[in-house]
Amino acid sequence: MKVEQIYTGCLAQGAYYIESKGEAVIIDPLRETEPYIEKLESEGVKLKYIFETHFHADFVSGHLDLAKKTGATIVYGPMAETSYDIYSAKDGEELQVGDVTFKVLHTPGHTMESSVFLLKDAEGKDYAMFSGDTLFLGDVGRPDLAIKQGAVTKEDLAGYLFDSLREKVMPLADDVIVYPAHGAGSACGKNLSKETWGYLGEQKKTNYALRADMTKEEFVKEVTAGLAPPPQYFAKNAMMNKAGYGSFDDILERGAVALSPEKFEEIVETREALMLDTRTPAEFAEAHIPNSINIGIKGSFAPWVGALITDIEQPIVIIAEKGMAEEVVTRLARVGYDNTLGYLKDGIDAWKKSGKEVDQIESITPAEFADRWNSGKVDELIDARKPTEFLAHHVEGATNFPLDYINKNMSSLSKDKTYYIHCAGGYRSMIMSSILQARGIRNIVDVQQGFKGIEENGHIALTDYKCPTSMSQEELDELVASVS
Structure with missing residues (x-):
């Protein structure tokens, strides 16, 4: 038996490859199938099943393309209704793969079809559980993503999750390995660990949601407290996973096309394409195409694209570092976001050589910022971090304006003011700066290295507030507003 975790850091997502006696299973695969196909061919094994723990909201799974290419059967647990062929396993059903067995445990709560796949070794001993979003290390899946208006509430789902954990998961032995679908950085939970696997016994001791003396009422209250609104793309991704999608190979062929500056500009004008610049914040600040948006590929790229580009069918053209276009499309x-229409050949250098206009954003060091702040030259300081980050520690006098909510809060900003913007390390602040500039707010100064740089530089008054862990999102928003 071979068990391999395939972890993708930018999505904080874990897919899994399990092999036994010439047969294999892949659990929760990513969109691109080539790495899995190469793995199967190199090992000389046949893919028998593709297990999906639930309808994922934070990414589009690769199950459809993978099934078409390999002939493998897509397996969901009970209550999964799709527009394509699947095998809907019963609760408690066992599926054989080589010498090992997978037992399907239906665990509604995160979503109604959520299921855990329990791996038993050749001797029939419980070895590992692939827990999807039912159980994370340090947390459990948020119960507000599968709400149905007038039918199922987040409190209902939390109650189902309480029962699922107590009846299906917690009775398992302490030495069972927990392989979750996500780790720290995912928006599918509130308190996920940086570790990507662990033992169930450890979770029984340390995971707040698995306390043995916890009542259902206490569980519902704690699991639903402080949930920020889910990113807008979550519901759209879940629907794609349920209803189907276009071939990734076709998307890559269309999107990874080199465009001359003239063709690039034509597509922007005729197709109303968004210009997505995926270079580093420093490179973008120095020179970029007017009205382009910076979301750097070397950061939490996909989640921020999903949070900020509200139309999932938006035509997109790409500015990228040399050799990175296919990675961006992927x-x-x-x-x-499947509607990519090409990338600027030879990047910003080609744009400059063609004589076309470029723009800049002023970007200063933490030391320069401290000098201006202390001499009273800063009109308004915007902290682009999340409310909880802001409350934990911030510059005294700063205003919290989370990047997450920029589309909702744009109207509160003035084109006549100069805004200094920082985040935690410099990634989010440049995203915000680029969006503001593209929307006509020209007086922007980006603070490099973010709050980390400001804090390390010193010479500026900082303040902090200990945020209660059980606050609702509404209470948190009110508190941030009062502190700002």
């Missing part, structure tokens, strides 16, 4: 497709 990462966009992972979260359902």
Whole structure:
């Protein structure tokens, strides 16, 4: 038996490859299938099943393309209704793969079809559980993503999750390995660990949601407290996973086309394409195409694309570092942004050589910022971090304006003011700066290295507030507003 975790850091997502006696299973695969196909061919094994723990909301799974290419059967647990062929396993059903067995445990709560796949070794001993979003290390899946208006509430789902954990998961032995679908950085939970696997016994001791003396009422209250609104693309990705999607190979062929500056500009004008610049914040600040948006590929790229580009069918053209265009198209497709129409050949240098206009954003060091702040030259300081980050520690006098909510809060900003913007390390602040500039707010100064740089530089008054862990999102928003 071979068990391999295939972890993708930018999505904080874990897919899994399990092999036994010439047969294999892949669990929760990513959109691109080639790495899995190469793996199967190199090992000389046949893919028998593709297990899906639930309808994923934070990425588009590769199950459809993978099934078409390998002939493998797509397996969901009970209550999964799709527009394509699947095998809907019963609760408690066992599926054989080589010498090992997978037992399907239906665990509704995160979503109604959520299921855990329990791996038993050749001797029939429980070895590992592939827990999807039912159980994470340090947390459990949020119960507000599968709400049905007038039918199922987040409190209902939390109650189902309580029962699923107590009846199906917690009775398992302490030495069972937990392989979750996500780790820290995912928006599918509130308190996920940086570790990507662990033992169930450890979770019984340390995971707040698995406390043995916890009542259902306490569980529902704690699991639903402080849930920020889910990113807007979550529901769209879940629907794609349920209803189907176009071939990734076709998307890559269309999206990874080199465009001259003239053709690039033509597509922007005729197709109303969004210009997505995926270079580093420093490179973008120095020179970029006017009205382009910076979301760097070397950061949490896909989640921020999904959170900020509200139309999942938006035509997109790409500005990328040399050799990175296919990677950008792939990462966009992972979260359902399939309408990429090409990339600027030879990048910003080609744009400059063609004589076309470029723009800049002023970007200063933490030391420069400290000098201006202390001399009273800063009109308004915007902290682009999340409310909880802001409350934990921030510059005294700063205003919290989370990047997550920029589309909703744009109207509160003035084109007549100069805004200094920082985040935690410099990634989010440049995203925000680029969006503001593209929308006509020209007086922007980006603070490099973010709050980390400001804090390390010193010479500026900082403040902090200990945020209660059980606050609702509404209470948190009110508190941030009062502190700002």
